Amino acid sequence: MVRVALMGLGTVGGGVAELLAQHQEDIARRAGEGIEVAAALVRDPAKARALNGATPRLTTDPEEILGDKSISIVVEAMGGEEPALSLLKKALRRGKHVVTANKEVVSAHGQELFEAAMIHRCHLLFEGSVGGGIPIIAPLKHCLAANEIDEVSAVINGTTNFILTEMTVRGQDFAEVLGEAQARGYAEADPSADVDGLDAARKLAILASIAFNTRVTPAQVSTAGIRSVRAADTRYATELGRVIKLVATARRENGAVRVVVAPVMLPKDHPLAAVNGPDNAVLVRGQPVGRVVFSGPGAGRGATASAVVGDIMEIVRLRNRPDKSQCTCFTSRPVVAGDGRPAPFYARVRLPDGHGALERLTAAFAARSVALASVTRKSADTSGYEFVLVTRPADEGAVRAAIADGAADIGGSVALNVFRMEDGEMGTSR
């Protein structure tokens, strides 16, 4: 029997305890050995917990786990930075293999955790930290290891994808759908980490570090969220044959790595465009494989438990042989924020009535050498007109500068939203 301890017994920890109990026999046969939960670290042992069939011994003292030599694997399921990080490091120093789904800790402190794992000859696995139940860390690290990866693009935040999907389908505004998502448990009371793009940036940092063999941290990612997206934008996207998604992209550009999280207008036939609701998808493009896409449930008790228990089973399979090649960040590449590629851009602007406002704005685009593909008047009220401009492929900086120039000249135009329009080529397989 391999003895596992859980640190945290909430959604993730509870799901892991349940899964290990429910599929006990099959898991033992597949892993080659039985796996049992020896103890669970909790804040309040008296709290009522509905754990289908699982009855772990509860403790409030981490030392009861860290000091127990019979426990060989520690699952960190607390979330948040501390005390999770300190406990993970302590567990590794005591020679315990570690599994975590904590993207906050892995993305910001991966380096020190891996160093501790190497020194103490332990495994450190974190499949559940990105993409919930979708196998992506191991496939990227091992199955696709022969490739030179060019790009990883992903819809990796279920909350924002749920909100954007609902906005598109129902024509509702951000605030309205957010309230409903909170009521249904798809968004947290404080939704900032999700809707402002930070959660996606953390996951992207993890994926980029693996894909490009260089350390990328969330702070290096150019990060924009979806708070500014309005029902009008999703409607205009539909009219343009597109859909707005919060896309996290990491790509190789010469010797550097580009990282960005931002709302993007994808063509309807783009492989990330069909990922709806709380689902996630990760697109990997590499040489010689071409384009591979992984999709599935990006979060949730069962999906995360699937990933975490899969990691536990992998450690059972491999634990007598420390893995020399765990940390794959063996190079150091410059990390550059933002996408950088020229693309068509969508700009929704409000222009005041009269004074040749539209002419001034389009002149500003021309002065910055940004060609326009279309200019469409969408609505009008007493204070002015709303227009949607679509550019020909251009640099994002030039587009934003043109809008700023035009606003200065007009003394009043306002860019309501500017979104990159990913071209269709990204969607082709070879």
Place this chain on the structure above:
Amino acid sequence: MVRVALMGLGTVGGGVAELLAQHQEDIARRAGEGIEVAAALVRDPAKARALNGATPRLTTDPEEILGDKSISIVVEAMGGEEPALSLLKKALRRGKHVVTANKEVVSAHGQELFEAAMIHRCHLLFEGSVGGGIPIIAPLKHCLAANEIDEVSAVINGTTNFILTEMTVRGQDFAEVLGEAQARGYAEADPSADVDGLDAARKLAILASIAFNTRVTPAQVSTAGIRSVRAADTRYATELGRVIKLVATARRENGAVRVVVAPVMLPKDHPLAAVNGPDNAVLVRGQPVGRVVFSGPGAGRGATASAVVGDIMEIVRLRNRPDKSQCTCFTSRPVVAGDGRPAPFYARVRLPDGHGALERLTAAFAARSVALASVTRKSADTSGYEFVLVTRPADEGAVRAAIADGAADIGGSVALNVFRMEDGEMGTSR
């Protein structure tokens, strides 16, 4: 340096040699050790080969590889049953780890190969045998190992998917598109294994064996191909908001495993419906993970080389620790051919003019308790009328029996094609 030998230096073997040479440095850093091609077994050493940067030593004598103790990994890249199978067994008996992308050998002889691998403490990896460059074997075997798998459904034959996609897009008939696919290298001179569904059945047998922990062989799979599909069928599918795909499905039903390869009409929003051209996709549904989909290039030199070299690197990572749990067929379940679930069915039939033919046919459906959702007259010529019938959910056996009954009664109605219409539920994530 880990020394690898290639048996076969055609598309797959040549691609592997090239990839190992081209990404030599990165592969060494990721695998933790350098990997070199020590020798390649070929039929004709004098044959001109364009191997970008790779210059393996050629031999026509397998013993030069099998007898060389410095070679620890053998890559079988010959394809076909013999001599591949015999050489694989010999390699394992000599204590060499083995990588193969040979679905024919793995699907029909997996058991004896795994037994040899266990006895001689060798690894046997075959990621490239299913889904080309898409990581699916390792994710299913390891990342998703905690799940009870309910279903694996896949588009896993690139040739037929290319043909069906072209037929749908261009409105052309099977024979016409096949000729073009052969000219473009997407179909072989003898296309039987692809277009009759056998290739898909082999891959399905491999996936089902892993997913359900029981041995499934190609002979147990109910297998239909796409030769009978006509331009009319793809056009009517489009009219019904559907698309015809050759779908390979394995699912758990009580204690048994159901396996079937057949053309199916999928709803347009089904995750397998958007897989076009030579691409492949594998949908896995399990508890607790929900639905996960893997898609990408299903064949080709680069894609297969990616999978094979990924396997080689995995062996380098793990080779000092024989894997006790390699063969996951630890149960023995009954295997049942065919899908078995009630579903709506599409039937395209020709009815003779007069004699109340349509009434007789619909009466036959009623007599078998198969309710009809729609009956549409599509075309007419001097010999009769073509109709498309769509049933309400029914058993396939009852549908086929009704058509046979009707034909007998009319003395002339002909079922041109009968396809299952997968419902949308299969496409939902939870």
